[in-house]
Amino acid sequence: MAGLAAAFGSGAMTNTIACVEKADVILITGSNTTENHPVISAGVKRAVSSGRTRLIVVDPRRIKIKEFADHYLRPNLGTDVAWINGMMHVIIAEDLHDKAFVAERTEGFEELKAMVAKYTPEYVEEISGIPAQQLVEAARLYAQAGVGSILYCMGITQHTCGTDNVKSLANLSMLCGNLGMPGGGVNPLRGQNNVQGACDMGGLPNVFTAYQPVNNEDASRKMGAAWGLDGLSTSIGMKATEMIPAAHDGRLKALYVIGENPLVSDPDLNHAEDCLGHLELMVVQDLFMTETARMADVVLPSRCFAEKDGTFSNTERRVQRVRRAVEAPGEAWDDWKILTELSDRLGYPMDYADSEAIFEEIRQVTPSYAGITYQRIDREGLHWPCLNEEHPGTPVLHSAQFTRGKGLFHAIEWQPPAEVTDQDYPLYLTTGRILYHYHTGTMTMRSKDLMERAPESFVEISPQDAATYGVADGDRISIASRRGQIDAQVKVSRKAVTGTVFIPFHYAQGAANKLTNAALDPVSGIPEYKVCAVKLMPGS
Numbered sequence: 001m002a003g004l005a006a007a008f009g010s011g012a013m014t015n016t017i018a019c020v021e022k023a024d025v026i027l028i029t030g031s032n033t034t035e036n037h038p039v040i041s042a043g044v045k046r047a048v049s050s051g052r053t054r055l056i057v058v059d060p061r062r063i064k065i066k067e068f069a070d071h072y073l074r075p076n077l078g079t080d081v082a083w084i085n086g087m088m089h090v091i092i093a094e095d096l097h098d099k100a101f102v103a104e105r106t107e108g109f110e111e112l113k114a115m116v117a118k119y120t121p122e123y124v125e126e127i128s129g130i131p132a133q134q135l136v137e138a139a140r141l142y143a144q145a146g147v148g149s150i151l152y153c154m155g156i157t158q159h160t161c162g163t164d165n166v167k168s169l170a171n172l173s174m175l176c177g178n179l180g181m182p183g184g185g186v187n188p189l190r191g192q193n194n195v196q197g198a199c200d201m202g203g204l205p206n207v208f209t210a211y212q213p214v215n216n217e218d219a220s221r222k223m224g225a226a227w228g229l230d231g232l233s234t235s236i237g238m239k240a241t242e243m244i245p246a247a248h249d250g251r252l253k254a255l256y257v258i259g260e261n262p263l264v265s266d267p268d269l270n271h272a273e274d275c276l277g278h279l280e281l282m283v284v285q286d287l288f289m290t291e292t293a294r295m296a297d298v299v300l301p302s303r304c305f306a307e308k309d310g311t312f313s314n315t316e317r318r319v320q321r322v323r324r325a326v327e328a329p330g331e332a333w334d335d336w337k338i339l340t341e342l343s344d345r346l347g348y349p350m351d352y353a354d355s356e357a358i359f360e361e362i363r364q365v366t367p368s369y370a371g372i373t374y375q376r377i378d379r380e381g382l383h384w385p386c387l388n389e390e391h392p393g394t395p396v397l398h399s400a401q402f403t404r405g406k407g408l409f410h411a412i413e414w415q416p417p418a419e420v421t422d423q424d425y426p427l428y429l430t431t432g433r434i435l436y437h438y439h440t441g442t443m444t445m446r447s448k449d450l451m452e453r454a455p456e457s458f459v460e461i462s463p464q465d466a467a468t469y470g471v472a473d474g475d476r477i478s479i480a481s482r483r484g485q486i487d488a489q490v491k492v493s494r495k496a497v498t499g500t501v502f503i504p505f506h507y508a509q510g511a512a513n514k515l516t517n518a519a520l521d522p523v524s525g526i527p528e529y530k531v532c533a534v535k536l537m538p539g540s
Contacts, residue, residue, distance in 0.1 A: 012196060013316045014397040015149065015185035016383070021047040022183030024146030029058040029080070029169075030155025030530075033065045035435040037153070037189045041065060044151075054145055056138050058083065059155065060430060061460075061502060062495045071138040074497060077428050077531040078159060078417030079128040084168040085414065086124030087139040088175055089116045096143035098177030105401070106174050108409035115411035127414060143176050147183040154191055155432070158529040160418045162521045167410045174407050180399040190315035192439060193305070197313030200369070200384070201362070205237035209366040226365045239525035241266075241518070248275035256283045258335065259302070263291040264440035264508050267516040267527040268483045285338060290442050291508050301332040304443075308334045310355040311377070313384070317394075319372050320381035417531040418519035421499075425481065425533035427465070428500040429515060432530075437506040445506075457488045457510025459503050459536075462496040469536050476539035479503070481532050484514035487539050501534065 020026065020043045033041040047053035048068045057069040058080075066072040075083050091097050092113055102109050121132030142148050150173055156165045170186050178184035190196055202209045212219040215234045224231045238246060244266060246252035255276070266272040276282060276295060284296040293299050305312075307328040313319045333341075336358055340350035352358050356374050363369050368385035371393075376382060382393035398407075421428055436454040437444045444450050459479055461471070471477055473492040478485055479501070488503060488510040496502060503512035517532040 012397075013185065013187040013189075014179060015182070015187055016316045016318075016395045017043065019182050019185065019396065020044060020149055020151070020187070021053070022147070023047065023053055023149035024183065025054045025056065025142055025148045027056045027058070027142055027148060027150045028065060028069075029150070029152050030157070030165075031151055031153035031189055032059070032061070032063045032155075032432055033151065033153075033189070034063070036191070036433050038435070040151070040189060044068070054141055056142060058138075060497060060500055062497065071134065071141060073130045073134055073138055075128040075130055077430055077500060078161070079414065080156060080159070080165045081161060081168050081412055082119065082124050082127040082414040083130055083135065084165075084172055085116045085119035085412070086121055086128070086130075086135050087142065088112070088172055089119045089124075090121065090136050090139035091143045091175060092116065094140070094143075096140065097175045101177030102175065105177075105180075106407045106409060108411070111411045112171060112175075112409040115413065119414075142172070147181060148173070148176055148178040149184055150178075150186045151189060152187070153189045155430075155530055157188070157521075157524070158526055159531065160519050160521050160528045161415055162526050163523040164410075164412045164415075168412055170407075171409050171412075174409065179402075179407070180396065182396060185396070188315070191433075194312045194314070196315055196317065197311065197319075200313050200366070205239055209362065210368045223365060226361065241520055241525045241527055244272050244275045247279050250278065253279065254281040254283075255279055256285070257292055257296070258285045259287075261286075261290040261292045261440040261442055263295065264511055265505065265513065266518075267513050267529060268518040269511055269514045270484045271518065285335065286442070287332075288442050288446070290440065300338050301330060302335050302338060303328045303332045307332065308355070310334075310336075311359060314381075317383045318381040319369065319377060319384060319386075321374065321377050418528050419482075419517050419531065419533050421533045425535050427534050427536065429479070429481065429512075429532050429534040430500060430502055430530050431505045431512045431516060432502065433506065434504045437504070439506065440508070441506045454504075457486070457503060457507035457512070458491040459488045459501050460491045460493045460496045461501050461536075462498045463492055463494065464498040465496070465501070466490065466492045471536075478537040478539050479515060479534050480537065481515040481517075481534045483517070486510045486512070486514050501536075505529070 017040055026044055045068055048055045055069045056071045057066045058073040058075060060075060060077050121135045124130060124135055125132045150169050152169060159165060173179050173186045207213055208219055208223050215236060220232045220234050243252055243255060263273060282296045283298045284293040285300040285302050286293055287302060287304050305322060306325045309324050310322050311319055312322055336355060340352060343350045371386035371388040371391040372382050383395045386393045434454055436450045459477060471490045473490060475490040476487055477490050478487050505512040515532060515534055517528045519528045
């Protein structure tokens, strides 16, 4: 996504959280915002309730935030590219696009226009199930309401076409000139705390810090010099989702897992567990004995956020201080301390006095963090890029130009998901989170209050499907895909839409990811968690 690589390649918000309340129209898609990002959803609800802001929600479930929406569109799973193309078709056909912005700040418009010509509202209805008139009305609102903000989350990215979905949203935003100003932007809501910081620091197989490519000779030499080495490898490593099958094949001998629980969070869990069993060595560094830690050869106890000093970089690119509030239990160490001690024993000494010393090195090798110091963020964080100590930070990206100069439209055709329903597996399954639990429940499932509210896995099903299958709220039922089978409690809900069921992925017992498909987006390597075919049977 050349024109927007600095923001979308890293999954960063182009705008701030506060900007959401400045929007004239907000488009939320693939985000159950009230349950997964309740603080941000409060801002959305305030803006809408004030009468300043209009809201469009596009989601396969009738989620809570839709109650505040002017328009709620319900697409079939895996049809996001189609309905976004359909909105752009309407906007171009009715001459509602920002012609000055398109002419001055973008390229590739004619190719996009030619491609979306066939995505008429009627054609999109055949693919997505969204009634043609609803699509037209939503497109008109987004294009005509002034400054528009797009919020999305993993309902957009966790598909085999996730990269195409994000590019399509960027197309829509550029088409209406909604980038580079307060209240606008394309804003991914990160799924976990400090994921943004981990990516910024090079926690990806193809980049150093600040998304400097590892196969770039200049970047490799610069990082090597900072670390006292002649040069670093320019080979791109494996993505996390590539490591699991590599373990099965013997191409990966050892795995070091830090703060992750793949034996609950990875797709096609039965296969993932078999793959990890082929490793010669697995090390897990975590707070608790997770399902993955129980399988490890070595477990290293680390500290939680309240037990250490450092920084977090949040979803809006704000770099913030974190300070130790309590002492760590037992022999738990800071993550950086564990890693430096291990490096010393492997023959490469890492001599840091504390977390601030590490941050000072980060500043030297990371252009977007160069102007951020502990002193400057003592009380309030700064948004990267912050290029020097006089720089105020950058709350809104792309105000003058895009990273590549002009933003590039991508003409993208819709492709169906990797797995569709059939006679044997007639229902679609989608997965996600619920308010009371976080990720694989490593911490939240140790809370008595939270477990009282959400004690076990469930399958959310529409009243119509419940009647078809002869099940009632609270019954136990078996759900099977081509990869596995689980039992879960039935939850009959009007959030669900006939033909699609929902299961939260938090629970090790009744794990949704025993069912999900490990098919990957070819660019990002993200699995298609959000679409797979299943069948329902009487509970075992």
